[in-house]
Amino acid sequence: MTKKIVILGGGTGGTLVANRLHRHFKHHRLDGEAVDITVVDRDDHHMYQPGLLFVPFGLAQHSEIVRPRKAQLHKDIEFVESGIDRVDHHGDTVYLENGRELAYDVLVIATGAQLAFDETEGLTGPGWNERVFTFYDITGATGLAAALEEFEGGRLVVNVVDMPIKCPVAPLEFCFLADWYFTERGIRDKVEIVYATPLDGAFTKPTASAKLSALLEEKGIHLVTEFNTGSVEMDDDLQSGKLVGYDGREVPFDLAAVIPMHSGADYVGRSEGLGDDLNFVPTNKATLQTMAKENIFAIGDATNVPASKAGSVTHFEGEVLVDNIIRFLEHRELESTFDGHANCFIETGFGKALLIDFNYETEPLPGHFPAAVGMPLLKESRMNHLGKLMFQWFYWHALLPGRDVPGIGADMPKAGKQLPNPNKEEEAKV
């Protein structure tokens, strides 16, 4: 019998896994049979999500960062455009909103994370998309571009409602780019930029957090930590408002860029035994097999693995996931293990960027990537900025088609990193 692999989600993870699986089974039939691959998504618009950051500053347009999903998939992969009603893991069947039922031998959950606007009181109330925006979707990013253009001075507040979010460095990049943008317009001295985060520092990992906090200070961006946004309240004139924290603290703004709380996809919540309280899918962080059932795997932002919700993570997971799906279908033990590898460019404005590279165990450290000679890590450089810009080409032409990149593998490289010397630490303590 022909085996069926159904992939839910035609974003970064779903697309690259579909293409990689297709290439494998084209050359290696399973028990003499072909393998059918189907990708389901509710629409045919594949967004290059890292591009959203640039839209508010007029550095990218909607049309430049969206392409059809179907066109990113090999022509022999079936693409079904429909919402998903639910997954019945007992019956190995996905029920689609268009009424179709898809039976599967292996299911891949790649439906990412969504923005949970309703979790914050008043967020989408008066002032929404007028003085309060998000740049995490195209409507918000485009609206923010117009609002920034008209902004002549006042308090710009960038706020993360709660972790986890997609691309945890993007809000910081937004602050750095806003600093650059207002400097270019000659009104930086009239704008106060504030970054309010629920974390106790600029970032989660200590070395990078210290470096990024210093950069914020250098650029005159005010950092508010351990701020848990309870509600958004507009003033009577609807021209300004304030974020109110659960602890009673208030952060006033004239313009707010809010990153709402994230959750997994709604159908996960409708599928018995599949997701957690926030609809993320509990997944083995090394094998990427879900806890729900052995023939269900998950990739990218949809999982609950303790790695960044970032395209690079999804990319590195892809290699491991595809290998484990092949092993599963061939009745072999899952062996491939994912180490939590993440690699992110952090745009810092004025044509420069930082690069960070880390995994579950090793925090972002200074040095070079991928080896001793390479791009500087945790240090601003022009080369990293060019790397970030070039990445969009790489995304469409190498990452989504599932091509291997020489020298950049799933495992985090250690050569080139300034790893802490345990003996030195001991000496420092004495």
Add this chain to the structure above:
Amino acid sequence: MSTATYAGVAVELNDEGFFVDPNQWTRDIAVELAKADGIDQLTDQHWTVLEFMRKEYFEKGTGPTVRVLGKTSGVSVKDLYLLFPKGPAKMAARIAGIPKPKGCI
């Protein structure tokens, strides 16, 4: 790393004052930790949250964030701030004897 004595037990703490070994925790220790943090009396609701945090930690390897705590512990986020005014996730984690919740990476 340092050592502190609570309710007659020598406990290992990390640099931020969180337990290194959650198994060293007892309810008597929690009472002392709470007092040191300005909570004179641990109510039933405090205990609900503390026990929930420990359960989550042992099941998932990290304590929950405030938002998840509000959704799943049976105590609303607003009430959590009344119970643990210095920030529920961190303050309750310290009193519950578990490491600082990771939040996200």
